Amino acid sequence: MDAEGTGADGIFQTPWTGVSNIYSDKVIEHFMCPQNAYSMPDADAEGSFGDPSCGDSLTIYLKVKDNTIEEISYLVYGCCASIATSSVTSVLTKGKTIDEALKIAEEDIIEALDGLPENKKHCSNLGVRALRKAIDNYLKTNRMENKNENCNTSRR
Numbered sequence: 001m002d003a004e005g006t007g008a009d010g011i012f013q014t015p016w017t018g019v020s021n022i023y024s025d026k027v028i029e030h031f032m033c034p035q036n037a038y039s040m041p042d043a044d045a046e047g048s049f050g051d052p053s054c055g056d057s058l059t060i061y062l063k064v065k066d067n068t069i070e071e072i073s074y075l076v077y078g079c080c081a082s083i084a085t086s087s088v089t090s091v092l093t094k095g096k097t098i099d100e101a102l103k104i105a106e107e108d109i110i111e112a113l114d115g116l117p118e119n120k121k122h123c124s125n126l127g128v129r130a131l132r133k134a135i136d137n138y139l140k141t142n143r144m145e146n147k148n149e150n151c152n153t154s155r156r
């Protein structure tokens, strides 16, 4: 393993795999300057997802108004790719409606990052899974609240 891991081809080498990973400039940019990275104690909903295979975990917080995600933030623990993924997920999601946000897929995240190294693609999962959980939680609590006042106010 040490023989393969010696290539000095990047600052973000991953010595644990021995595979040389080249992150795109976009990944490095988001990793160095993550967008919307803060906790949100007064969030309307939150959702967490952890990937046991690489120890990454992510919690996403949402503020929703008129069916639109007005604010999104997160706390992330994990590798460079997972931090970049969380950041770009928040950027892609902000300002979108719930329906639009639910359509965000792993491929969109990878594309927005100008690609991810093959063995890091699973990290793009993290953003999508946590986002969908957060939205799910939002819809659950919101529907319950709506039931109290009105039978069905959900629009398609």
Ligand SMILES: [Zn+2]
Pocket: 054, 056, 078, 079, 081, 082, 123
């Ligand atoms: Zn990872």
